[in-house]
Amino acid sequence: MKIRSVIYLLIVVLSVLSLKTAYGQTLRYSEEDAVGVLNPYNSPIKRGADIRFYSLMYENLYRYNYTSQEYESILIDSESKQDDGWYSFNLRDAVWHDGVSLTSEDVEFTISFIKEFDRNDTRKERIINDIDRIEIISEKEFRIKFDTSMTQFKAVLDFWILPKHLLDGNKGDREEFSRSSPVGTGPYMLDRRQRQDYFLTRFEKYHSKKPEKETIVLKRIPDTSSRIFSLFGSATDVMIEVPYDRLNDIESRLSHNIEPYQSVSIHTVVFNFENDILQNQKLRLAMALGFNRESALRQWYNDQGQLIASPYSRSSSLVDPNINPLPYSQEQAASLLSDAGYIDSDGDGYLESPNGDNLEFNLIWKKSIGSTDQPRQNTVKDFIQNMAEIGIKITSNPQEGDFFSEAIFYDRDFDLTLIEWTFDPQYDIRPLFHSNHIRRGGKNVGGYSNSTLDNLFEKLYEAETYQDEFRIASQIQKVLAEDVPHIFMYNLDKNAAIDLKFTNVVIDPIYFFSYINQWEVIDE
Amino acid sequence: MNNSFQIGTSQIMLISRLLARFFLSMVFFCFLLTFIPDISYVDTSKMTRFLDHLEVLILFEFDYSIIYGDSVWEVIYTNGKYTLYLIISAIFIIIAMVIPLSYYSVMYNNRTLSKWIDNSLFAISSIPILILSILFMVLATEIFNFVPIFNQYSGEGATFTQKALILSLPVLSIILGDGIFYSVYDSAKDKITKIKTESWFKGILARGGNPRRHIIRGIVETLIISISGKITYLLSGIIIVEMVFSWQGLGMLIVDVFKQSGQKDYPLLIAIVAVLLIIIQAVNAAKIFILQKLNPEKSNGLVTGS
Numbered sequence: 001m002k003i004r005s006v007i008y009l010l011i012v013v014l015s016v017l018s019l020k021t022a023y024g025q026t027l028r029y030s031e032e033d034a035v036g037v038l039n040p041y042n043s044p045i046k047r048g049a050d051i052r053f054y055s056l057m058y059e060n061l062y063r064y065n066y067t068s069q070e071y072e073s074i075l076i077d078s079e080s081k082q083d084d085g086w087y088s089f090n091l092r093d094a095v096w097h098d099g100v101s102l103t104s105e106d107v108e109f110t111i112s113f114i115k116e117f118d119r120n121d122t123r124k125e126r127i128i129n130d131i132d133r134i135e136i137i138s139e140k141e142f143r144i145k146f147d148t149s150m151t152q153f154k155a156v157l158d159f160w161i162l163p164k165h166l167l168d169g170n171k172g173d174r175e176e177f178s179r180s181s182p183v184g185t186g187p188y189m190l191d192r193r194q195r196q197d198y199f200l201t202r203f204e205k206y207h208s209k210k211p212e213k214e215t216i217v218l219k220r221i222p223d224t225s226s227r228i229f230s231l232f233g234s235a236t237d238v239m240i241e242v243p244y245d246r247l248n249d250i251e252s253r254l255s256h257n258i259e260p261y262q263s264v265s266i267h268t269v270v271f272n273f274e275n276d277i278l279q280n281q282k283l284r285l286a287m288a289l290g291f292n293r294e295s296a297l298r299q300w301y302n303d304q305g306q307l308i309a310s311p312y313s314r315s316s317s318l319v320d321p322n323i324n325p326l327p328y329s330q331e332q333a334a335s336l337l338s339d340a341g342y343i344d345s346d347g348d349g350y351l352e353s354p355n356g357d358n359l360e361f362n363l364i365w366k367k368s369i370g371s372t373d374q375p376r377q378n379t380v381k382d383f384i385q386n387m388a389e390i391g392i393k394i395t396s397n398p399q400e401g402d403f404f405s406e407a408i409f410y411d412r413d414f415d416l417t418l419i420e421w422t423f424d425p426q427y428d429i430r431p432l433f434h435s436n437h438i439r440r441g442g443k444n445v446g447g448y449s450n451s452t453l454d455n456l457f458e459k460l461y462e463a464e465t466y467q468d469e470f471r472i473a474s475q476i477q478k479v480l481a482e483d484v485p486h487i488f489m490y491n492l493d494k495n496a497a498i499d500l501k502f503t504n505v506v507i508d509p510i511y512f513f514s515y516i517n518q519w520e521v522i523d524e
Numbered sequence: 525m526n527n528s529f530q531i532g533t534s535q536i537m538l539i540s541r542l543l544a545r546f547f548l549s550m551v552f553f554c555f556l557l558t559f560i561p562d563i564s565y566v567d568t569s570k571m572t573r574f575l576d577h578l579e580v581l582i583l584f585e586f587d588y589s590i591i592y593g594d595s596v597w598e599v600i601y602t603n604g605k606y607t608l609y610l611i612i613s614a615i616f617i618i619i620a621m622v623i624p625l626s627y628y629s630v631m632y633n634n635r636t637l638s639k640w641i642d643n644s645l646f647a648i649s650s651i652p653i654l655i656l657s658i659l660f661m662v663l664a665t666e667i668f669n670f671v672p673i674f675n676q677y678s679g680e681g682a683t684f685t686q687k688a689l690i691l692s693l694p695v696l697s698i699i700l701g702d703g704i705f706y707s708v709y710d711s712a713k714d715k716i717t718k719i720k721t722e723s724w725f726k727g728i729l730a731r732g733g734n735p736r737r738h739i740i741r742g743i744v745e746t747l748i749i750s751i752s753g754k755i756t757y758l759l760s761g762i763i764i765v766e767m768v769f770s771w772q773g774l775g776m777l778i779v780d781v782f783k784q785s786g787q788k789d790y791p792l793l794i795a796i797v798a799v800l801l802i803i804i805q806a807v808n809a810a811k812i813f814i815l816q817k818l819n820p821e822k823s824n825g826l827v828t829g830s
Contacts, residue, residue, distance in 0.1 A: 033783075036591045036593050037592075175588075179594055195772040196772050220675065220772065225661070226661065226767075226768055229662070229665050230673055235671040235673065401783070410563065441563070
């Protein structure tokens with residue numbers, strides 16, 4: 001009895017001692033991965049944690065707004081089109097975190113820095129191909145000549161600007177900047193780094209509306225359960241991406257809002273055209289019709305997303321609303337297979353082709369390490385079940401990380417693959433379907449080739465107006481809907497958990513914190 | 525004079541043997557690395573890849589970490605001290621707990637108490653480290669309304685209790701999980717039972733001497749052998765614990781490197797494995813030297829050269 005009393009007393013005393021202290025004007029968010037190099041162009045690795053961190057410190061000339069579906073000016077005050085493909089720009093009256101003014105020379109320097117040092121090949125290629133020349137007119141004014149007829153010149157200028165006065169020196173200065181002394185024009189500046197945690201303070205000379213929170217703390221918590229516990233225990237205020245199977249748990253505690261935000265990725269099943277059997281369009285269409293994608297979306301992803309009819313997500317500005325996602329119909333699928341001559345001649349429940357080839361395919365999919373990928377596993381099980389119901393045997397082949405990438409992008413060692421494609425604001429779908437991208441390492445992993453589609457992509461690239469772009473994109477979507485090189489599944493929403501004290505929360509699908517200055521805080 | 529010469533030679537032989545083992549292990553590790561799929565090496569032969577990794581090791585070309593941007597050794601120093609804290613604390617606490625528990629379990633003629641201690645330790649120690657650490661995390665969150673992750677330790681006014689929880693729970697998870705503690709306790713208990721039956725010990729008891737001092741001296745050897753044999757288990761446990769409690773140590777670095785798709789941070793990985801191997805070899809060397817000091821006649825010629 002005495003021992004029990006002592007234990008209870010001890011618990012009470014410890015609980016009182018561990019009472020939470022007020023954290024004041026701080027926003028704390030957790031990241032699974034570590035933030036590495038602090039110069040956005042020196043990082044060879046593309047990680048969400050890095051990008052979100054950069055968005056708090058650096059700013060672009062233009063940035064895509066996924067709500068209005070237009071590019072908005074960030075560091076540009078005004079722009080005008082001149083003759084011969086030249087555009088002139090005026091910079092805002094912004095200053096760097098060290099107090100030096102932002103000038104046209106910084107823009108010119110950043111472009112040459114990207115051309116020389118950027119370790120992101122896609123961005124580097126875009127800048128090299130699309131920007132012909134830049135000329136400085138005055139401290140705040142410059143003009144750029146774009147290489148092609150750019151309908152979206154703002155998209156080309158969607159990159160972070162770096163300070164010339166800190167990076168134009170020797171290699172040592174650049175390394176110091178990358179490691180510990182980054183300087184941007186964004187709403188927050190780096191205060192200190194403690195192991196893999198970062199402490200940012202509000203930049204009081206920020207040129208636009210200042211955010212309410214004085215400091216932001218990035219806490220590196222690699223384990224998913226620990227990130228959720230730290231949310232429950234008020235150790236963090238924001239969890240960037242809540243696993244689908246934990247949404248109800250968090251919502252039921254009534255301490256955090258679940259804020260859905262659109263992802264810029266789509267899920268598809270890709271057919272490998274190197275397999276002769278899969279070159280049959282009726283078979284591919286039957287498989288697409290026979291897979292109940294709506295059920296998978298509802299059951300395993302809490303209905304957090306939209307079915308898609310093409311590689312364009314439902315919120316994309318180029319999506320054709322008249323092309324609807326294929327319905328789920330096992331009858332239609334069975335009828336198509338029968339028309340194509342597939343029958344179950346040996347009575348084993350699976351169909352064979354007229355040549356006697358079994359309809360048996362290998363499905364390779366990416367298994368994640370360290371995070372819950374249960375919804376994907378369940379979706380694969382559904383797919384296998386649905387295909388078995390229409391007489392097609394699927395063998396599941398989960399692969400981890402680089403094994404998956406090597407099998408898909410290099411060895412092409414699969415019949416079908418379930419894959420998630422993520423796009424940047426330019427939403428270029430060409431690499432997935434153009435025959436130029438069948439090469440080793442290219443994204444046309446199924447080896448799909450269609451000359452009509454190739455021509456349409458060329459026209460799309462040269463389109464001068466949005467109307468032209470939309471018309472050509474619509475034709476592309478029709479071709480893809482008929483040819484079914486992929487089973488287009490869905491575009492999933494992501495969900496952030498955010499403490500109830502934050503209101504007016506606006507989330508950018510890629511950078512997350514782009515609109516942090518609009519977030520409001522209820523007094524604690 | 526002759527004796528000190530012999531000792532010097534043997535020590536050199538021992539160090540050479542440990543160095544050779546270390547080097548061979550590292551070469552083997554570099555070879556194994558060539559089998560890790562990596563799209564940046566997709567068009568490179570395994571031999572070229574192997575030589576690349578060896579070059580990093582032999583020419584000491586560690587340079588900067590791809591993931592963190594800092595110099596590889598700076599990253600290892602920053603993170604390594606937390607791993608070292610976990611290892612040293614775990615070993616120290618195991619010794620501090622095993623000695624009294626095994627002593628009282630054997631020496632007190634209370635079979636009920638002895639069984640109770642045995643069964644409780646066995647039950648707790650049978651829980652895998654992963655589950656135990658998550659359990660500790662849940663308990664701390666529920667009871668203290670506090671998440672004992674390492675990020676909470678500094679700043680934001682963490683209280684003394686919170687800091688104590690942050691420092692102790694990972695260590696307790698490593699000690700108790702995966703049977704490490706029970707295994708050391710069991711060997712110590714066996715040794716004490718054996719000592720208890722020996723005539724010299726009975727003589728001490730008959731003369732009314734203090735048995736505790738003799739028992740402790742008697743089990744030191746067993747403890748050293750048992751704990752040094754568990755050092756690799758401790759290191760594996762540390763990787764799990766570091767992930768759960770967000771301890772930014774070497775274990776977490778290893779996971780970071782392997783999780784990274786595409787170009788991996790091989791220099792960092794090779795350096796971490798080298799550091800861990802050095803720790804294992806250092807513990808082995810310490811074991812040999814301590815055992816030699818304690819029991820020179822059983823030295824199998826390592827130090828005396830006889």
